[in-house]
Amino acid sequence: MKIYWIKAQAPRRVLALVKHLGAPAEFIDISRGLKTPDFAALNPNMKAPVLVDGETVLWESTAIMAHLCVRESCDMWPARHPQEQVEVLRWLAWTDSHWSPAVAPFYFEHIVRKNFGLGAPNRAALIDKVADLKTFASVLDAHLRSHSHVACDRLTIADFAAASMATDWREAEMPFETFPNIVRWLDGLMRLPAWAEPWPDMRSAAA
Numbered sequence: 001m002k003i004y005w006i007k008a009q010a011p012r013r014v015l016a017l018v019k020h021l022g023a024p025a026e027f028i029d030i031s032r033g034l035k036t037p038d039f040a041a042l043n044p045n046m047k048a049p050v051l052v053d054g055e056t057v058l059w060e061s062t063a064i065m066a067h068l069c070v071r072e073s074c075d076m077w078p079a080r081h082p083q084e085q086v087e088v089l090r091w092l093a094w095t096d097s098h099w100s101p102a103v104a105p106f107y108f109e110h111i112v113r114k115n116f117g118l119g120a121p122n123r124a125a126l127i128d129k130v131a132d133l134k135t136f137a138s139v140l141d142a143h144l145r146s147h148s149h150v151a152c153d154r155l156t157i158a159d160f161a162a163a164s165m166a167t168d169w170r171e172a173e174m175p176f177e178t179f180p181n182i183v184r185w186l187d188g189l190m191r192l193p194a195w196a197e198p199w200p201d202m203r204s205a206a207a
Contacts, residue, residue, distance in 0.1 A: 004050040009164040019194035027200035065157040091158040107165040110172040144181035
């Protein structure tokens with residue numbers, strides 16, 4: 001199995017899950033090859049991550065995570081429980097439609113700019129983004145007040161999806177200080193070794 005990745009939020013979800021599951025994989029850093037014809041043949045969107053598992057080629061991190069769970073018989077994607085699938089899908093959809101767009105500007109200015117050498121964060125551009133972030137943070141915080149995890153009251157791929165851009169909230173200056181349940185949840189995920197350090201060892205990863 002091969003995982004094509006770059007140091008960004010969507011690959012982080014997949015890399016952390018591979019490590020958490022202990023699944024054998026070859027990790028290929030595609031940072032400088034996203035626009036090549038060979039990679040475009042795997043993913044016409046020319047984005048990472050991409051999984052190649054035998055004849056299976058998958059892009060989109062949530063689909064890849066579901067595939068990995070089925071492959072490794074892990075209930076982080078509840079393949080055998082339709083109602084739990086619905087619950088996980090609800091939060092995956094919420095993450096894509098509401099949460100990710102709300103946290104993305106903070107993630108971009110403070111994390112992406114640093115990782116890709118794009119200069120200092122433009123904090124002025126974030127001023128009018130705070131209200132939207134707080135709107136959806138209120139939804140998640142209220143849910144987590146009575147739940148240990150985002151879905152099914154246990155660790156699922158919905159946690160990895162929702163946390164991927166928010167994990168570095170302190171560095172990204174996301175205003176979560178008034179959302180204690182989000183902070184508890186994010187700090188709890190950081191106690192998972194695979195989530196805290198998902199990136200492949202570049203000494204052993206394929207180039």
